[in-house]
Amino acid sequence: MSVRPDGTPCWVDAMFPDIEAAKNFYGQLLGWTFNDPVEEFGGYTTAFSNGKSVSGLMPAMPGVDAPPAWNLYFATADADATAAKIQANGGTLVVEPMAVGNLGTMVVATDPTGIAFGAWQPGEHQGFETKNGEHGGYAWSDVCSRDVARTDAFFPAVFPFTVQRMDEEGVDFRLWSVGADPALGRMKVEDEFPSDLPPFINVYFSVPEADTAVAKVIELGGKVIWGPMDSPFGRFATVADPQGAVFSVFDLDKQTGEVPTFS
Numbered sequence: 001m002s003v004r005p006d007g008t009p010c011w012v013d014a015m016f017p018d019i020e021a022a023k024n025f026y027g028q029l030l031g032w033t034f035n036d037p038v039e040e041f042g043g044y045t046t047a048f049s050n051g052k053s054v055s056g057l058m059p060a061m062p063g064v065d066a067p068p069a070w071n072l073y074f075a076t077a078d079a080d081a082t083a084a085k086i087q088a089n090g091g092t093l094v095v096e097p098m099a100v101g102n103l104g105t106m107v108v109a110t111d112p113t114g115i116a117f118g119a120w121q122p123g124e125h126q127g128f129e130t131k132n133g134e135h136g137g138y139a140w141s142d143v144c145s146r147d148v149a150r151t152d153a154f155f156p157a158v159f160p161f162t163v164q165r166m167d168e169e170g171v172d173f174r175l176w177s178v179g180a181d182p183a184l185g186r187m188k189v190e191d192e193f194p195s196d197l198p199p200f201i202n203v204y205f206s207v208p209e210a211d212t213a214v215a216k217v218i219e220l221g222g223k224v225i226w227g228p229m230d231s232p233f234g235r236f237a238t239v240a241d242p243q244g245a246v247f248s249v250f251d252l253d254k255q256t257g258e259v260p261t262f263s
Helices: 019-030 079-088 148-158 210-219
Strands: 009-016 045-049 052-059 071-075 092-100 104-110 116-122 138-145 161-165 173-178 181-188 200-206 223-229 235-240 246-251
Touching (some): 009 138, 019 052, 019 210, 071 200, 079 092, 079 104, 116 200, 210 223, 210 235
Parallel strands (some): 009 052, 138 181, 200 246
Antiparallel strands (some): 009 071, 045 052, 092 104, 138 200
8 A cells, every 4th residue: 555645756766877977976966875786676776865765776777778767656556457547548568567576566657658657556665755845855747748638638547636727828737636736747848848859757856056956967967958947836957967867956945936826
């Protein structure tokens, strides 16, 4: 039984061709520390912020040449039922429900447009130990879709999301909530993202100061895709690490402008 309601973001991880380089980058940027690789699970390494688990890193599997990408997992109390819903609604199972020792059961899938995501039925591993917005930890996610009609039909059919539209002319943004709690956003990919960037879930990590974080990304060999930009929710920028994994840095304390309404 999940301690988080179904559909709540509960974990992120990524595979890297050079895991030591990834640890160096995120360690310097976000202050993460790391445990020893767990060989039983393919060298999986857990990252910690102030002693609390925030993410997982693992070496790329032999023969896998896909670029690194952060993968968001949604909580589920029944991985098999979630997998069935994914298939029934046009998604594709990349990894069918698979027990990960006593830690929990994992599903990896794509929506009908190719957006990758995971589902996690927890056992001993319950997910993030940080609260949303703690510096160095997970803050938010946006599902960035080029085909919003299919994405909008898929995710709320798989997970119990309540959907609201942002009441702002010219902006195609949806807020997906679990009960009364906002869970993540759905953003239509426009010209601000490179044309060769596939649809993906943009994971945000909380930082004390977005501009300082962006400067550090560049210093460490990463690049800026978009921003920094002010918003009523905080100042943020979308960046890529030196190995190509895209994510955002988010200063939630620097909020500018009026909070939009949703209906």
